[in-house]
Amino acid sequence: MKQLNKKWLLSASLALLAGMASAQSVDLSKSQLGFTFSQEAVPVEGSFKKFAATVSFDPAKPAAGNADIAIDLLSVYGGSPDATTELAKPVWFDSAKSPKARFVASGFNAIAGGKFQAPGKLTLKGKTLPVVVTFTAKPAGKALLLDGTAVVNRLQFLVGDGVWKDTDTVADAVNVKFHLLVNP
Amino acid sequence: MQLEKYPLLSQLLHWLVAGLMLAAFGLGITMTDLPMSPQKFSWYAYHKWIGITVLALVLFRLLNRLFKGAPASPTHMKTWEKGVAHLTHWALYGLMFGVPLVGWLSTSALGFPVVYLKLWKLPDLVGKDEMLGQNLQDLHGALAWTMLVLIGLHILAAFKHHFIDRDEVLGRMLPWSVKRS
Numbered sequence: 001m002k003q004l005n006k007k008w009l010l011s012a013s014l015a016l017l018a019g020m021a022s023a024q025s026v027d028l029s030k031s032q033l034g035f036t037f038s039q040e041a042v043p044v045e046g047s048f049k050k051f052a053a054t055v056s057f058d059p060a061k062p063a064a065g066n067a068d069i070a071i072d073l074l075s076v077y078g079g080s081p082d083a084t085t086e087l088a089k090p091v092w093f094d095s096a097k098s099p100k101a102r103f104v105a106s107g108f109n110a111i112a113g114g115k116f117q118a119p120g121k122l123t124l125k126g127k128t129l130p131v132v133v134t135f136t137a138k139p140a141g142k143a144l145l146l147d148g149t150a151v152v153n154r155l156q157f158l159v160g161d162g163v164w165k166d167t168d169t170v171a172d173a174v175n176v177k178f179h180l181l182v183n184p
Numbered sequence: 185m186q187l188e189k190y191p192l193l194s195q196l197l198h199w200l201v202a203g204l205m206l207a208a209f210g211l212g213i214t215m216t217d218l219p220m221s222p223q224k225f226s227w228y229a230y231h232k233w234i235g236i237t238v239l240a241l242v243l244f245r246l247l248n249r250l251f252k253g254a255p256a257s258p259t260h261m262k263t264w265e266k267g268v269a270h271l272t273h274w275a276l277y278g279l280m281f282g283v284p285l286v287g288w289l290s291t292s293a294l295g296f297p298v299v300y301l302k303l304w305k306l307p308d309l310v311g312k313d314e315m316l317g318q319n320l321q322d323l324h325g326a327l328a329w330t331m332l333v334l335i336g337l338h339i340l341a342a343f344k345h346h347f348i349d350r351d352e353v354l355g356r357m358l359p360w361s362v363k364r365s
Contacts, residue, residue, distance in 0.1 A: 040225050040229040043297065080314070169222035169225045
């Protein structure tokens with residue numbers, strides 16, 4: 001009972017903290033997180049069906065922007081049923097052992113062409129490494145549509161280990177793309 | 185009686201396509217059973233590149249056949265024999281064209297565009313639809329096996345002409361001359 005209370009208290013205070021940081025809510029039903037990888041030079045589209053995102057962003061004040069995205073690796077779709085099964089294996093995501101990936105970024109900056117950059121850190125398969133996200137922001141009513149991409153070099157995270165290290169078959173660079181609807 | 189030979193270009197295309205189809209068939213029946221591996225991906229890629237090559241060559245062969253025709257059948261052949269031979273030849277043309285085309289359709293539907301020789305991305309013939317892709321892949325396999333049976337009959341018929349009828353039907357598809365007594 002005591003244990004349960006503690007847990008409740010913890011989550012309540014976390015929720016409170018999140019509210020205090022004025023994080024905006026991301027409408028996940030209208031948001032997508034996908035990726036394109038290159039297999040024998042063939043572009044293959046995959047996606048993550050489940051992820052949680054907290055984004056705080058005002059295009060007028062990019063430096064104050066921050067994002068925290070938790071990705072459920074078990075919800076991956078690898079472009080085909082075979083690839084989806086394959087990606088859960090230890091040589092790829094090892095999602096039984098590390099079921100989540102997390103991207104945390106803050107201090108965004110405006111770059112040329114009306115775009116923004118979010119320098120962040122991606123934690124994947126036990127490794128935390130810098131990843132830079134480039135995105136555009138468009139108003140959609142009172143909400144904000146963020147569309148962006150990031151290049152993740154899979155081998156840095158040992159995603160596709162062993163025989164899959166051969167980049168002739170599956171290229172190192174994976175293009176991650178997202179479409180987030182951020183409510184005010 | 186001396187039978188007119190196929191032109192050298194027709195012979196070259198015949199044997200080239202035969203070799204490529206055999207290679208694609210060998211890859212095709214092996215690669216599907218391979219476990220997920222870089223080798224499997226490579227073999228699929230080679231299989232598709234060979235298939236696209238066959239498709240292009242067969243298009244050329246079809247035009248060649250339609251405009252240039254083929255040497256006449258030997259006079260000793262009965263009408264029904266000629267009929268069966270023509271039917272088999274046109275069925276083979278249809279399958280040489282249809283098998284790679286259905287393969288291309290299936291890979292499009294499965295969401296894997298063909299990037300020929302890793303250089304040129306070919307257009308997708310249909311949008312992504314895994315169910316349709318699976319059905320097309322099954323059809324691709326069934327048509328390939330049908331073609332294999334027809335190729336078997338085609339070879340047997342050529343041997344029958346050569347060893348039983350002792351005519352020049354096989355010889356006219358060979359660049360070197362075969363003396364018949």
